Amino acid sequence: MFILGYLVIKFGFTNRFGGVSAGAYESLNLGEHVGDDLEKVRQNRDILRQNLGVKKLVFMEQIHSDKVEIFKDENLPPCDGIITNLKDVAICVMVADCMPILVAGKNSVAAVHAGRAGITKKILTKTLNLMAKEFSEFEFEIYVGPFIQGSCYEVNGLDLGEFNIYKNGKNFDMKKALEAEIKALKNYKFNKIEISNTCTHCNSEYFSYRRDGTTGRFCGYIYIS
Ligand SMILES: [Zn+2]
Structure with missing residues (x-):
């Protein structure tokens, strides 16, 4: 006989408050690659881990690609999408204007980094297809945190095909592009799609690369508890 277990999935987005970094990185900077004191970044990540009460946080080495990896408790190659079905492991996507996309399936979760590159390479579709293949997922909830929006995101004459x-x-309206991408996925059921209306460039509670240049990274996190 089968006893079906129901997973509890938790997720959220940090802002720039509650950490120990100073100056341009004040204060909860989670990015190691932005010029901040690495010891402070380590402390910030540990503050987040303790607040969530999880065993481990996993961050990606993000490269503006459409590479998606499954995290199996070992070293992760550079990528922009991460999927796991492990419990108590919070997978994280770092951003400061790009879209932090979180996906909850029935057996697994994903965190996806999507800026202009990720959107135009349809990294979300690639992530969902890999979740379907590896974890038999076909129903999803999608949550997108604060990102650069409206007239703040200029791409000028760039040809986006x-x-x-x-x-x-x-x-470039990343929200519209993402909504169209999701709508085109007829084989999957979306039980919830929530896309933040908060623009990182307008809201000083969030790090914004376009606004500040030298700055920190906040994150979206999701985990099975
Ligand atoms: Zn704005």
Whole structure:
């Protein structure tokens, strides 16, 4: 006989508050690659881990690609999407204007980094397809945290190919592009799609690379508890 277990999935987004970094990185900077004191970043990550009460946080070495990896408690190659079915392991996507996308399936979770590159390479579709293949997922909930929006995200004359239809004058509407990408996925059921209306560039509670240049990274995290 089968006894079906129900997983409890928890997720959220940090802001720039509650950490120990100073100056441009004040204060909960989670990025190791942005010029901050690495010891402070380590402390910040540990503050987050303790707050969540998880065994481990896993961060990606993000490279603006469409590479998606499954985390199996070993070293992770550079990638922009991470999937796991392990319990008590919070997978994290770092951002400061890009979209932090979190995906909850029935047996697994994913964290995805999607800026202009990730959106135009359809990294979310690749992530969901890999979750379907590896973990038999077909129903999802999608949560997207704060990212750069509206007139704040200028791409000027950049040719985005088939994505030019999501350009509005000088601006690229990543939200519209992502919504269209999700809508095209007819084989999957989306029980919830929540996309933040908060613009990182407008809201000083979040790090914004376009606004500040030298700055920290906040994150989206998701885990099975
Ligand atoms: Zn804005």
